[in-house]
Amino acid sequence: MLHIGTAGVPLSTESRDTLAGIAQVRKLGLDAMELEFVRQVYVKHDKDALEICEHAKREKVALSIHAPYFINLNSPDKQTLEESRRRIISCAHVGHIAGARNVVIHSAFYMKMDKEEAYRRIKGQYALLRKELIDKGYDSIILRPELMGKPSQFGDVDALVRLCSEVEGVLPCIDFAHYVALHNGEKNGYDAFCEVMDKVEMLGKEALKDMHIHFSGIEYGDKGERSHLVLDEKPHNNKPIIQWRDMVKAWKDYKIGGIAISESPNIEGDAIKVKKYYDSL
Numbered sequence: 001m002l003h004i005g006t007a008g009v010p011l012s013t014e015s016r017d018t019l020a021g022i023a024q025v026r027k028l029g030l031d032a033m034e035l036e037f038v039r040q041v042y043v044k045h046d047k048d049a050l051e052i053c054e055h056a057k058r059e060k061v062a063l064s065i066h067a068p069y070f071i072n073l074n075s076p077d078k079q080t081l082e083e084s085r086r087r088i089i090s091c092a093h094v095g096h097i098a099g100a101r102n103v104v105i106h107s108a109f110y111m112k113m114d115k116e117e118a119y120r121r122i123k124g125q126y127a128l129l130r131k132e133l134i135d136k137g138y139d140s141i142i143l144r145p146e147l148m149g150k151p152s153q154f155g156d157v158d159a160l161v162r163l164c165s166e167v168e169g170v171l172p173c174i175d176f177a178h179y180v181a182l183h184n185g186e187k188n189g190y191d192a193f194c195e196v197m198d199k200v201e202m203l204g205k206e207a208l209k210d211m212h213i214h215f216s217g218i219e220y221g222d223k224g225e226r227s228h229l230v231l232d233e234k235p236h237n238n239k240p241i242i243q244w245r246d247m248v249k250a251w252k253d254y255k256i257g258g259i260a261i262s263e264s265p266n267i268e269g270d271a272i273k274v275k276k277y278y279d280s281l
């Protein structure tokens with residue numbers, strides 16, 4: 001089963017509150033919401049996480065977590081590495097209690113480092129994280145390094161699939177808009193999206209049944225991602241828009257399951273649009 005929903009509390013929600021957001025997601029006919037801890041892990045108390053868990057179960061809304069942006073698992077600075085891991089572990093702590101199994105992570109910047117060297121360092125950090133999750137009893141949490149939209153960032157499909165095959169408890173977050181942007185529009189459309197699915201399938205058939213996806217429109221150029229757009233909004237520089245119907249067709253044809261999150265500026269509008277099209281196929 002594929003759950004489709006919003007990155008954060010829907011815009012149409014009366015209060016900016018997480019519990020109200022979950023109820024609104026259900027009201028809109030959606031069934032997933034990502035908790036956006038991108039600036040900070042705003043759920044501070046275990047009792048709040050537990051309340052979110054119970055509420056989401058009642059509303060049958062699947063939850064996931066987006067970890068803070070201030071993470072760089074390839075930093076040369078030891079303290080930054082430690083703080084990055086600490087932020088991810090605190091997301092895992094909330095996720096463990098709130099029933100949000102997937103923690104999405106912007107892993108790292110290449111810092112102009114040799115790619116193989118960066119890979120080795122980043123993999124080392126994920127292995128440390130995995131060990132810490134097991135020690136804390138959070139081993140059901142899946143770390144989800146995100147497919148990133150700029151060549152300066154770690155996380156093209158190949159690097160992610162390699163990482164996920166080498167470290168237990170790590171699976172990719174496939175951001176289709178980033179995929180289009182990273183390849184400057186050369187990967188866009190049904191075949192290009194199937195290529196991604198084939199690579200995810202290299203992690204085992206079950207990886208297709210347990211996908212985590214981000215989608216939106218996107219503006220991009222030579223250096224990759226510039227900004228997220230509404231799905232059908234044409235980029236200002238006249239680059240082709242993301243072929244999102246092909247993306248949804250590929251999901252359907254590969255019979256995927258998991259969670260797909262709209263990161264469009266019109267979060268719920270585009271989530272509903274994608275869900276309607278998905279259900280119509």
Ligand SMILES: [Zn+2]
Pocket residue numbers: 066104106146
């Ligand atoms: Zn992200």
